[in-house]
Amino acid sequence: MKKLLTSKWFIVLAVSLLLIAGIVLSFIPNSPLKAAVGVSSKVVSPAQKGVKSTGNAFSDFWAAIADGIAIREENKTLKQEIADLKYKLNQYEEAAIRYEELKGAFHIRDTFSNYDIYGATILSREADEWFSVIRINAGKNEGIVLEQGQSYPVVDVEMNLVGRVIETEGSTSKVLPLLHEGFSVAGKVNEVNGASVIICGDSVLKKSGLCRVKGIDKNIKLAPGTVIVTSGEGGLFPDGIPIGTIESVDYSNPTEVTATLRPYSVIGELEDVFVMIPFNADTKKEGTPGASESSAQGQGGQG
């Protein structure tokens, strides 16, 4: 018996079975394994931030040396451009005043005016083909609280869709990226009465940085370069968030026309993202009643 218990393969089997049980339990909110991961996150996150900032500092230092000469030349050109831009800025300021006047007159409202926008930095990205959830440094402490069935859109600095928040912790949140095969969003062609489509992540296309476009009406002619934005159907995402452009369309099967889409946002190149939280969502700060529940899970339905 003692020999069996100290056997290498018995240990491998026993620990593997324990871990598999833990993985299954991790689907349940408040699972002990999730709690253990949460605790270790408090230790690991500062270390990872330190490594990242050190890496960035080295990278910036090297870039400063390498780009020094080019920067000097660029500076001259930029000074000239600044003068031109200042002139344009004056003109735009005039236009902005005019816009505000017209906005009131025509009851135009900003597309996302009923959303709170929370800025965050990407802490960690995908580790490999499958470990692909990204983490951002804004969580419950910053007011991003997810209730069961909720999910918030995440956009980049140019308001292009990046993904959606699927889990929140104290000071971090986990984001399901647009390229993940579990991601799905209702979109439309960015024109008046534009055709509706569904954009999904795809395990094959994600390696090329592309998404699959489904639900295309066979009578609709989509051309490469067509801009796709969120349609707002499903209620998860507001309409009008730019997603990307059509890369190619496959009409070979008339009953199921599909296309590929190249997203505007490239996660590998992003540093900062923004979480959009509707005003009516429950965004109670942690510590307030009802906000102390464990991290909620986002729904997989399309937005």
Place this chain on the structure above:
Amino acid sequence: MDRRKLIRKILVYAIYILLLSSLQVSYPGRLGFGGQTADITFVFVVLVGYFFGFKDGVIVGLITGLVRDCLAPIAVVGIDGTVRVTAGIGMLVMFLAGAVGASFFTKRMHRNVPFAFVSIAFTTLLYKISGHFMAYSWTFIAPAVGSYDLGVYEIVVRSCLLQTLLNLIAGIPILLLLRFAGPVAVSDQRKSSDDVIAIGEENSWLQI
């Protein structure tokens, strides 16, 4: 093992686990090619198992896996179509990587350096093939996932072989780190590894 050596071992492992895990998730673009990313933490665990034995391999594997689950977990589409963040898959993968690395002909090959690369290639292929098999099987358990339409070329060339190649390349600096700035001082390595294998059975936990 005397206290000084044990402290060195724990410290070195802790530093490498945090450093490599952080690098893995902070700069995947710089570690990647053709849509795959060199899995430096995975390679690290395999090499720890290969060079320093079963106990080190599985313990380092479990801790590295916990860090992986914390920094870049897997999101899975559940049976009901809900996407959920899981915990424990990283631990399982890394634990098994450490166990396989520690058991891959370590006795017969006397933990020689060239064969470490065969160990990396074997463990990576095992991981990738198992991963694809699990992902494929999951589509039957959870139909909401949709079909798993990766072709043979995609799986064999763009996933398995490319990942293996990247991991082999990543193995060179990690191997050098473990050999010359590893958990066991260079002077202690020569006298230990083969002696331990000769004294201990493969079924017993190896100690250096």
